[in-house]
Amino acid sequence: MQCNHCSWETFNGTCASGDEVILIRLALYGRMMAGKCITSKYAEAMGCRSDVTYHLDEKCTGRQNCSVLVATLDQLRQPCAKDFKLYLQITYECVKVYGEFILLAEALKLLKLQIYINSHIFFHISFVHTLRKIDMYAYFTVSTLPYES
Structure with a gap:
């Protein structure tokens, strides 16, 4: 728009x-x-x-x-x-953002940290054991984000 x-x-x-x-x-x-x-x-x-x-x-x-x-x-x-x-x-x-991104944003708000998402890169986050381990394992451009199934 x-x-x-x-x-x-x-x-x-x-x-x-x-x-x-x-x-x-x-x-x-x-x-x-x-x-x-x-x-x-x-x-x-x-x-x-x-x-x-x-x-x-x-x-x-x-x-x-x-x-x-x-x-x-x-x-x-x-x-x-x-x-x-x-x-x-x-x-x-x-x-559209996926559930993992929303959970991360909420967790960071609770920790009073700011998150900045660059316009061209999103981080794919894997949550393990309720945010005890955050594994940033791949970068995806907006055009290659996986679709939810």
């Missing part, structure tokens, strides 16, 4: 299903085209942008929901002249 959010708005990513998490594909901040946030009379100032995928990835990927105030991206990058209004163009999807 792709959406645009103006500088005065908040991006609210949500996955409706309880077994899905957000996966950020691409996030650009700047003036890419006229539309919802920018009128066409200012079209001559288009084309300036910064890739903020990493920042949105840290805030949202691996979570069932997240909120990012678009105006805070100005503190990270200012790709255009200061007088221009900028917006966030974000592409994300909700991907």
Whole structure:
């Protein structure tokens, strides 16, 4: 899903299903085209942008929901002249996670640790003896995750 959010708005990513998490594909901040946030009379100032995928990835990927105030991206990058209004163009999807991932996330929450799941790699976890032994034995890209049977 792709959406645009103006500088005065908040991006609210949500996955409706309880077994899905957000996966950020691409996030650009700047003036890419006229539309919802920018009128066409200012079209001559288009084309300036910064890739903020990493920042949105840290805030949202691996979570069932997240909120990012678009105006805070100005503190990270200012790709255009200061007088221009900028917006966030974000592409994300909700991907299904397997029971093992959900159990690990819950266990880490109990231990008050944060988990960060890189957009392109998931860890396959084998739980043995109720989390006494965690065996990370293989990496799977999103496209090669096994299907539940």
